[in-house]
Amino acid sequence: MSGRTHSTRILAIVALFFSSYIVGIYSAARASSQLLLHHERLRSLNNNNNDTTLDALDAVESGLARNGSRNPRWFPFYTIGRFSNDICQGNNLLLGRCEINGECTDNKGVAAGSCSTITSQAVCCIYQRTCGASTTNNNTYFYNSNYPAPYAGGGRCTIVVTPPDSTICQLRIDFLALSLAPPTGDGLCTTDALTISGGASAVPTICGENSGQHVYVDFNGVSPITISVATSAGYTFNRQWQFQIRMMACSSATLAPAGCLQYHMPTSGQISSFNYVSAASSALNSIGVQGTRQLASMRYGICIRKATGMCSITYSQVSSDTYSFTMTNDVGAVDPTLLATSAVQSQDCTTDYIVIPAPTQGGANMPSDRFCGLGLVATTTAAKPFVVYSVTDANEEMDISNRGFYLSYSQNACPVL
Template identity: 80%
Template sequence: MPAAATHSSRLLAIVAIFFSSYILGIYSAARASSQQVQQVQQLEAPLASQNDSLDLQAGTNSSLARSDSRHPRWFPFYTIGRFSNDICTGNNLLLGTCVISGECSDNSGVGAGSCSTITSQAICCIYQRTCGASTSYNNTYFYNSNYPAPYAGGGRCSIVVTPPDSSICQLRVDFLALSLAPPTGDGLCSTDALTITGGASQVPSICGENSGQHVYVDFNGVSPITISVATSAGYTFNRQWQLQIRMLGCSSATLAPSGCLQYYMPTSGTFASFNYVSAASSALNSIGVQGTRQLANTRYGICIRKAAGICSITYRQVGSDTYSFTLTNDVGAVDPALLATSSVQSQDCTTDYIVIPAPTQGGVSLASDRFCGLGLVSTTTSAKPFVVYTVTDGNEDMDISNRGFYLSYSQNACPIL
């Protein structure tokens, strides 16, 4: 064979080997890419099927609002896969929202630990705000300036809360800490006052000691709700507040029913009037005698969610506190041994009282659903929904040294037939 032909044959063989290797490389890369896509799809599938809501109280699915988006986000630049902007618990034990770290810092949030096994970029973002702030983020914390240090007083400190969209119907505000100047001896919040305005629900002015209390407020469409704390610099007092602001979706299982300023989920527990403390007030009322601790001019409902298999509910005074039902009349004029007994319970109530619908005591139906005076014996009702209404007027002259109410409740199972 001529030398030229031999050279050409070798050249063709080299080219063939090169192209074969090239084609094999493309095939291998394509196959590896396909396997990666399948792995990502397998990773995404269970995440995409998760319900996009969270029930904080019951631990079941609901439509509690997400802080920014109601749908899972995909950040391909940072990670492969999806994760939802779920509610998370930070390493500071505060509730936050699971977001990419850059988004948290961009929105003035504080990172409090990791919240996702999919990417290290996801952090539990805590939104903390103080005077003059606004928010559309779920689980925002509203503090006095320099919290937890006390605030001396002076001026008004406010936050404006706007729902992110029309799917949010209600606001729950938890008073994790709320210590303001006490009311006057006539029960008026004249020195300090927490007010919540702009919603479709009426919230009374609140002052005094209310840590552990909460309120629900209906949004008026997408209009903002303003939470304000007004304080007087002329009254020396170590004020302090830390409020947790949560938004509830319109289909949430934890929405408070209409007319309920407060809503309790457990089958048993306690509730109290605003500013309830067992100790008497040190302030004098308008006629110069020891005043009341209960707030004047209130009218609202306290509701308890009925559990499955429950037929009735029983209310009674907290046994360790003989002053736990002192609404009307003069506490000091009664033998302390008679407090919390039927002898000082009254149903002839027109000024300050609670309402328990269709009440029974000792299995006997009562003629009135109003209760006042200086004692409440164990009272049961089968009327549903479970609600206690509280009413106070603006005249506390003769309600001397009253504290308000501090009651326990327990739901009773239906009898087995």
């Protein structure tokens, strides 16, 4: 082979490589530009409080954030094709991040199917962690050892979550599964306890049955947040937990407002106190009578995002559960047919109660914004933001066989003028 022919072939190979590289860079830039344009379009719609854009906007912002950074990451040296680290759903139905298989392995993720048509190297990488772990990855799952098998108890299981940079403001923790030992009859988490520390906003200690609940925690700058589950080996119970941990960008449309431990997006749904179960507690309290299920020393806000065209919101007991508002007094001392009626509703509340700002019932203004007792009549408020405050004190002795609250809510359209 002549030197000229050899040089010509080398030049051809180099030209092919760089043309592919340039095409890849163009594709990456175009995809990034389209993602950003889509983000701005969704944000414009959301500025008009269009509820249907929230999930899509959150997904795009998560895609832009990647590990928390709003700069998309590309992999020009792994593959000729280019793709971004978008949020994906794995073949195990968990959410992950689209990554090169090697990077997923290096970061101790689990490959759960393909996530790109550009290259077979791209996998939906699921981040799953258990006791003693730390993470800077968005959308991490944290679970008990050997999950979904139950955990017998003993010791403390923790994960430390650190934001990658200052563009991340909040952590949302969804309790996909959370079953810990119940509180004492006085509402204290002395056997098992979930604690969340290190954030700029307070989270109360939680125990008992809380699958389906969630909490938001503000980051304190870039300081880590520690999620800790402490359990007692001396109490026989099938414990289980699986949390989905999501980092929320400071610019996210789904960032929880200040003072909201929980933030609900749908226009209608249910809210409940922690450890709410319709069945009574089996534990006795400190005076030897049937104890409460509601947790002591709670003080937090449950917020509902106001949807477009909605001017008020109505709260009522879940109709299928007569115990769905039992916060103070003795459940067993009341005629069961009176539960969930105005006859056992009270606004003389100083210990355990909920607060509904500027409430009305049947069109009439109520004398107080506090509600307690053993029943709640349908209550409407036009006060903004839509929020219910939950308050319990440290003494549950006289709250006999109470469950807490489990309420339906529904936003009401503005009147046509």
